Amino acid sequence: MTAPCRIGVDIGGTFTDFVLADDRDGSLRNEKLLTTPHAPEEAVLEGIRRLLTRHGIAPGQVAHVIHGTTLVANALIERRGVPTGLVTTQGFRDLVEIGSELRHDTYDLFMQVPQPLVPRRHRLGVPERMLPDGAVRAPLDEDAAREAARTLAAAGVRAVAVCFLHAFRNPAHERRMAEILAEEAPGLTVCLSSDLVPEIGEVERASTTICNAYVLPVFETYVTCLADGLRGLGLSGPLYLMLSDGGTVGEATARRHPIRLVQSGPAGGVRATALYGQAAGAPDILCFDMGGTTAKACLIEGGEPLRSLDFEVARVDRFRKGSGLPLKVPVIEMIEIGAGGGSIAQVDRLGLIRVGPESASSDPGPACYGLGGTRPTVTDADLVLGYLGAGSFLGGDMRLDVAAAERAIEDHLAKPLGLSVVEAAWALHETVNGNMAQAAAIHALEKARRIEGYAMVPIGGAGPVHAAQVCRKLGIATLVAPAGAGVASAFGFLASPVSFAFVRGWVAPLATLDMAALRATIAGMEAEGLAMLAEAGVAASDATRRVTGALRYVGQGFQVEAAIDAAAIEAGDRDAMRAAFEAEYKRQYGRTEPALPVECVSWQVVVSGPVPALRLDAAAATPTASRSRPAWFPEAGGFVDTPVIDRAGLRPGEEVAGPALIEERESTLVLPPGTRARRDAAGNLIVSL
Structure with missing residues (x-):
């Protein structure tokens, strides 16, 4: 092979992570740098340069780079997109402001809701009307459409979202509006709802299209800078980007659909977690991803994560569903x-410790980073408690300031609460653990799952530090701690296939569904997917297809996603389709309604390439001598002189009894007293709690 290496890059809120896979010997090389928020591509390019230099790899030996980023989500949260306009059916311009009219907090008289990305003066309606079956009731008024285009151009908008009523059944008017916008204002970026979200649900369809238009010019600029920088380093291979549903796409596809990357980083972590669990013989997993800015959880069953077509971004209330901008995009379901x-702690008005949502990020970072931060964070508490080593953080590349961490905790937590620094640090640590355990348990309960039956896989730089204590609070007995947990998302990128999901809205009773038309629609989505895979160099013979139907009982307002066998579709077997729906319905709700008719709402086709092969036990590192340091374990009486073990020195079958601290460059696994870890053949540490 002329280019045997691949690089995965994940930009997080605090750190940018890198994994280089060398297919010649299966080895994995890791790197971690502070994120550069002002220009995220700078950390990416510097990290890749370091990887290549440190390991003696020529740029020409890199086949491609796979990238995931929080840029899209951050641009929406921080309102850093471009001025955007909306063209919609006359009378519906306030749809995105009215929303669904559901209240995310019934009893809050001063409830906050997210403000629309498009101000009312930039939301214009034009006369036209499609019926729910796609028939034209009123043609597009082209004079009004041209006037709207000229008005938006004169107002200085840079992007326009077009969302007409029922355009998912007939996109003719939206496409003509795009042509008129190109004629009247050729410099505008235009996004059509019928291209992005061809599904029922005007509110979600309009919101998704607006968000895509809002971030698209920003994303294009970023990708262009990154691609130029990679070429400047001598990397001539393609750039792939990670999607929110766990697949990857080529640069050209990502430029058209940046909203599909809104959850790309965490999706890579879930992909990696599924592989770790599979190697450890644990198909049912709670993925616990605790990075520098947030902690997320995802349930994985039978090796596959739960997925959804609904998502929210830029929530006003960070943990409350319904308080954000609704999106209709395929995502791995994480909460x-x-x-x-890096989350900042403070004492609230009730005299209790509250952690987050504000984060120290990478600039200035936690107080212990010595970069100007003065407020206490979770990382500062973990350092004071001895769980992190001041001289071994990031393999010694970044020395932590214990005194600065102690000062921050003393000034902002210990003194106000009348506690010692160590007591305040432990209170902060326990508060975070308790909050996360409670939220994970509620998430499992909402999905009708018993969390005690799952194994936990912690990833992210902070995940292994907190995992054992969170497991104990949840009643989870087994912890699977993978190697390289701190860069798991970047590793997951390398293990993700080229893939894209296509959805078509189609509300119709199952009993009278036109099977010939359904087969033609699915064949069209498959052909579009195969063409997209061909752009990425994947042959049609190597592709797989998965068909999912969103079905419900007639009269219901919500649908259930059920995998539909291709043979049933080919044969027009309605009974088999209903059986697949009712099996999933019963799994979720514990019952079915045999007497009620069923209707379909939409159909999804996922077209994927082959899954890249990676060795989980191939992380390359040189073990260092074992040592010890004091670490805080209240069940053992306070500070205990705790063995610090270099993970690279552990051999298959070797066991470690807690208390112990197992270090690697990107993270530290904390084993409290009473726990025991055993290294398996895949490099995982199986911890019994």
């Missing part, structure tokens, strides 16, 4: 359950 290592 935010708590704070990250």
